[in-house]
Amino acid sequence: MQRTPDLAVLRGVLPVLRSVAEVPRPRECAHSEEHPKPRDAKFLYEIPHFDAPREFPPPENTISPEAWTCPRFIGELPDKGREELEDLAEDEG
Known part of the structure; x- marks a missing residue:
């Protein structure tokens, strides 16, 4: 069974993750490897x-x-977390 974070935690963390998602990132990576x-x-x-x-x-x-x-990789991490938490927040109402 997967545990979900408390709704108060969701409401506290989501604004931070949303602000990180707004930071511009380069279109292309400076490295050739996968993240x-x-x-x-x-x-x-x-x-x-x-x-x-x-x-x-x-x-x-x-x-x-x-x-x-890589700035693109570092930016992707909170994006994925934000998406997952937004889905949970919608489910919680």
Whole structure:
């Protein structure tokens, strides 16, 4: 069973995510690799390396730092969360 956030949390977080969605992003990426996929297990496996590279060496076949820090990718993350939360907010009324 999937838990849903409290309606007060939805109402507090949605305006923040909407404001991030309004930030302009470049049309094209400066890198040639695909962006990390948030729903992929590899995503969670690679995060420690980018957070603390000295403590966590890069896993094999790590996505490049350029792809991880790409403005388009960074902007897509809150967009997806916003869409999901807006759907939940509509369901909650």
